[in-house]
Amino acid sequence: MKTLLSGRKMKAADAYAIEQIGIPSVVLMERAALAVALRAEKAADAFGPGCHIWALCGAGNNGADGVAAARMLHLKGYRTTIFMAGREEKGTQELQLQLSIARRLGIPVKTWERMKEEPGGCQVLLDGLFGVGLSREIEGEYKRCMELAGEILTGKNGIQEGPSSESVPQGTGIYGKYPTTSSKPWCIAIDIPSGIHSGTGAVMEIALQADETVTFGWEKMGTAVYPGRSFAGTVTVADIGFPKEALQAEPEEEEPISIAYACEKADLMRVPERKAYSNKGTFGRVLIAAGSKNMSGAAYLSALGAYRSGAGLVKILTVEENRAVLQTLLPEAIIASYTPEQLLGGREDFKEMIEEQMKWADVVVLGPGLGNEPYVEYLVEDILTSAFVPVIIDADGLNTIASHPYLTSYYTENIVITPHLGEMARLTGQKTEEIQADLFGAAFSYATHYGITCVLKDAATVTAGREGALYINTSGTSAMAKAGSGDVLTGILAGLMALGLEEEEAAYLGVYIHGLAGEEVSKNGLHSLLATELARAAGTVMAGTKGGNKTE
Numbered sequence: 001m002k003t004l005l006s007g008r009k010m011k012a013a014d015a016y017a018i019e020q021i022g023i024p025s026v027v028l029m030e031r032a033a034l035a036v037a038l039r040a041e042k043a044a045d046a047f048g049p050g051c052h053i054w055a056l057c058g059a060g061n062n063g064a065d066g067v068a069a070a071r072m073l074h075l076k077g078y079r080t081t082i083f084m085a086g087r088e089e090k091g092t093q094e095l096q097l098q099l100s101i102a103r104r105l106g107i108p109v110k111t112w113e114r115m116k117e118e119p120g121g122c123q124v125l126l127d128g129l130f131g132v133g134l135s136r137e138i139e140g141e142y143k144r145c146m147e148l149a150g151e152i153l154t155g156k157n158g159i160q161e162g163p164s165s166e167s168v169p170q171g172t173g174i175y176g177k178y179p180t181t182s183s184k185p186w187c188i189a190i191d192i193p194s195g196i197h198s199g200t201g202a203v204m205e206i207a208l209q210a211d212e213t214v215t216f217g218w219e220k221m222g223t224a225v226y227p228g229r230s231f232a233g234t235v236t237v238a239d240i241g242f243p244k245e246a247l248q249a250e251p252e253e254e255e256p257i258s259i260a261y262a263c264e265k266a267d268l269m270r271v272p273e274r275k276a277y278s279n280k281g282t283f284g285r286v287l288i289a290a291g292s293k294n295m296s297g298a299a300y301l302s303a304l305g306a307y308r309s310g311a312g313l314v315k316i317l318t319v320e321e322n323r324a325v326l327q328t329l330l331p332e333a334i335i336a337s338y339t340p341e342q343l344l345g346g347r348e349d350f351k352e353m354i355e356e357q358m359k360w361a362d363v364v365v366l367g368p369g370l371g372n373e374p375y376v377e378y379l380v381e382d383i384l385t386s387a388f389v390p391v392i393i394d395a396d397g398l399n400t401i402a403s404h405p406y407l408t409s410y411y412t413e414n415i416v417i418t419p420h421l422g423e424m425a426r427l428t429g430q431k432t433e434e435i436q437a438d439l440f441g442a443a444f445s446y447a448t449h450y451g452i453t454c455v456l457k458d459a460a461t462v463t464a465g466r467e468g469a470l471y472i473n474t475s476g477t478s479a480m481a482k483a484g485s486g487d488v489l490t491g492i493l494a495g496l497m498a499l500g501l502e503e504e505e506a507a508y509l510g511v512y513i514h515g516l517a518g519e520e521v522s523k524n525g526l527h528s529l530l531a532t533e534l535a536r537a538a539g540t541v542m543a544g545t546k547g548g549n550k551t552e
Ligand SMILES: NC(=O)C1=CN([C@@H]2O[C@H](COP(=O)(O)OP(=O)(O)OC[C@H]3O[C@@H](n4cnc5c(N)ncnc54)[C@H](OP(=O)(O)O)[C@@H]3O)[C@@H](O)[C@H]2O)[C@@H](O)CC1
Pocket: 014, 018, 024, 025, 026, 028, 029, 032, 058, 059, 060, 061, 062, 063, 065, 092, 129, 130, 131, 132, 133, 134, 135, 136, 137, 138, 139, 142, 190, 191, 192, 216
């Protein structure tokens, strides 16, 4: 698992390394600047002779990194200019030190306004305005400086020419590439794109669009969620010598959200093995309470997802009208049915039936395609009160809870909810934009308030465990923004729980597998993905797990 930090946590780790361990600040900075300079060299070489590298620097240590990187590039023979924003005399000690070295070496240091007049513009821009020290909205002079830098980066002032070499060098050890031809400068963000909040990923009024980000020690949470993620380009994490113990350092001001985790391929090994001596009962029974009249697709996709990700036996509990179609679509599933009339007429009998079904199940999915008829409230209530196994609630299950908030009183630690932003907004009474502005905060608050697992679905899905552990998903593609994708996800989570994973682990791992499945299908193009293919591809991803393709 990858570890990601908030800006404050990073500053605490920084302080720990300097004050407790005794690594001088400028030693860390030298390594940070070197990592940036190495990337800048690649970009400059891609442009070829005549490349002009600018370091746009603020008055903090992010700026000091920029000045130090500019010095290294100057010493290697690259044409380099430093542009300063903010008041140098009020800058950090490190900044003043780096500037005095740069000046003694004869590197031009100018104020940011002079960027307008620089003949030939720049081809590579190092963004060192703000790093993890950014703590409030950007305004005034800084804002004007960033507006100008933004114009330069988008080529709007007409004087820029970016790297244009025919032979394009690949990034070393990362996934970045340089453009073969471009009229825009290549922007390397130092630590984090300036203007992006390092904890939430929010744009603090204005932010600079980077082509790549070189970050130090640990990736910042703000570049893993949107919109920060789209500003960062490809992210390289440079090891600049922080000891692991530095992670224990707590931020000065108490901060509930300071660390998050992200799955990597090796985490697929967490999926339990499929034992050779087993039967369908060994791998758990999934009950899917889904579908309504003329709405059978969601139930089918959820059931398919569960089977493809390991469930031994799947039963779909749905309205009678869906029986024939579901039996045809998925003969492997058991179908149990009810009629809404049966429910409204005799609540007790219905409740008994639900209780029996819950006794059968090891895992329950509640919600896909349930609709919003009045009887759905009773169905949700009866399931929540009689299930003593994990229950994954999605879609109309969540909408029913949103419109009947008393249902949250039945939440137990076994509950996993999988809302998208709109559903989360309905559940919490917040605006979608408020949730979007802080996905970590929204998932964390809901999960810890109710003591449940919350999978908040977005282009970068955030999962919060019931005690507040946070997981950010890094797999997946835009191809997955398709009808039925969420239904398959509920099935995958259920399948993993049927295999024996705990709710939290199944949730973040399931989201990761779902994303990898999306990537697999997208190899055929981004537009054409079908949810059924996603379920099938989840099976392919599962084949790569520890027990996925063993014969004994
Ligand atoms: N040894 C180390 O320490 C290492 C540090 N490293 C590097 O240092 C970076 C962190 O440096 P930093 O802490 O100096 O803060 P930085 O991001 O440069 O911001 C500057 C100042 O801006 C201010 N400010 C905030 N918001 C503002 C706003 N909206 N508008 C205007 N001003 C605003 C705020 O000061 P304030 O005004 O709040 O007192 C803040 O202090 C880190 O990202 C990494 O690149 C690496 O070299 C590794 C070793």
